[in-house]
Amino acid sequence: MLKTITTEVYNGKTKYKKYGLPLAVAVLVIFHAVGFWGLLFSGEPERFQNLTPMNLLLTNTLLFAFHRSWNGGFILFTLLAFAVGFFSEVIGIHTGLLFGDYTYGQALGTKVWEVPLLIGLNWVMLVYSTGHISNYTPWPWWAKAILGTLLMLLLDFFLEPVAMQFDFWSWHTGEIPLSNFIGWFAVAFILQLYFQKARFEKFNPLAPYVYLVQLTFFVSIYVLL
Template sequence: MPDPTQQYLAPVTTQFTAQRRRLRVAQGVLLLFYVTGFLGLGFSDNPAFYLQFVPLNLLLTVGLLLAFQPERSVAFVWFCLVTTAVGFLVEVVGIQTGLVFGYYKYGSTLGLQWLGVPLLVGVNWLMLTYTTGILARYLPLPGIGRAVVAALLMVGLDACLEPIAVRYNFWQWRFDVIPFQNFKGWFAVALILQVFFNRSDFVKRNALAPFVYMLQLLFFFGLGLLD
């Protein structure tokens, strides 16, 4: 008589194997894009050719990341929409007033703009909020502790990104000086979004999130070392 447990274990094992395969494919695709971008920006005589793919790279990263969200419920969609909108509007206020991050203006690298802010900036806030929020879930901390850690992870990535962003015309600071106000503003906005992340009722698990964060951190940190 066959073991009845095998009837249940086989589909679970098959599903797990398929998920791991999907994860490896996604990681491979992202690694290919980021390594190509790193080599192109860091060593090519024509970095402008590679800069035109920055919006595509961002959309690809976000698309693959959200594809590994286990359950895309109404609450999750609402979180994505609100975070994207808040991130974009905060940047609009920042550009117009200089009160949030300091005085800066966006260049052409991030693509189509509205009110002086690239439309993809809101998507970038979503990606960072979601990725760091997922990472903080690994820590045995209360909600506010996780929010603080996740916000610090966002600020840390921004610190690596800033010199690269200026070099490749993502944005430019007045007097070519990155103000400390930028990092304070980042932390404040990130903390608010992380509290919203924690209070949103959806499954907070994503196998690709740690890879995305580390890949971006290494990408920008590595480019910074080449300066």
Template sequence: MPDPTQQYPAPATTQLPAQQRRLRIAQGILLLFHITGFIGLGFSANPDFYLQFVPLNLLLTVGLLLAFQPERSAAFVWFCLVTAAVGFFVEVIGTRTGLVFGFYQYGPTLGLQWLGVPLLVAINWLMLTYTTGILARYLPLPAFARAVVAALLMVGLDACLEPIAVRYNFWQWRFDVIPFQNFKGWFAVSLILQVFFNRTDFVKRNALAPFVYMLQLLFFFGLGLLG
């Protein structure tokens, strides 16, 4: 006869709704912040008020995204640190030489800077590399082909972001022209990071990642349509 005091794990049917609730709550929070920002930047007479919340929005997005990483192993932490560091120092080289993306300088919108580059830029590179890498995992392709697709997804988001970034002084380009070199540089750096993503051994699954990418894409694309 089975021991009536023995504890059994909760059935999957009761665990799944809890996971779905967490996901819906996170999606709702991100949607609320992005809709508020979209309305404020697109229609407010004082968009500067909303721009001060850009760093908070980015940190909140990344924090919720990483909270849905199933296992935050040492390999995953290593991936995050290396990706953030590579993204940051590539930008340092880029702003100082113009060799990677073209000639540009960062404005004050993204907050605290070191070596002329906002520290949040490192977080942004991590977020984009991670979310697009997760998205590419849905495709039945060889690893390098997935890396190429993920890099293209990063470039596509950057193409939507660039006009908005210039408009709200995230950064400024020399002669106010976004060079094609920027997109070539983005693809090259993104591809390197995606290969690193594929070769680092951690659980590559995140229920929030597709929502984060689409929300970012629609946010910047929508602001671009508003002119």
């Protein structure tokens, strides 16, 4: 009797598990589609700017719900990637080094040392998702790290003008400096190298979708600005 019940429960979980990924992708697409409409066509973009932290938290929650190996290697990677990304921004804000002279607006939520805390989480998410995409190639680890870095730069290229338009951050000169992309490449490459060498299971089926949905979101707004 107990064996039969256990088998039925297991079969039920297996049956519905296959719907998890499509459902997560659908949620990502819907939330980003609503944000896209709200920022460009609602007539009240400020209301949707204020929802950016919730969108980022939702995206990260979905992404890491599909992560399989919550071991020490993964936790250490997450903490270090957060710290490196966040403190790189702190240095950038207060010195102009790494990225150039810029200031964060209010759209990304609570700040510490003038940098939104969500920025550290955003670095983790981007390194993690682009690192997963690069792992689909048969290339050596260092080449995968370069590909992951270039994917991050591609996203940043389209993100920067959108960020300036909707109060994520602003450049003091009003233009995006070359130093931003050089700094992004340097920090991202270090983190991508670490991702490739970190000891945890690197298979997350949602990771490529997170990157592609975000890239589509920012490219679409970039084209229409």
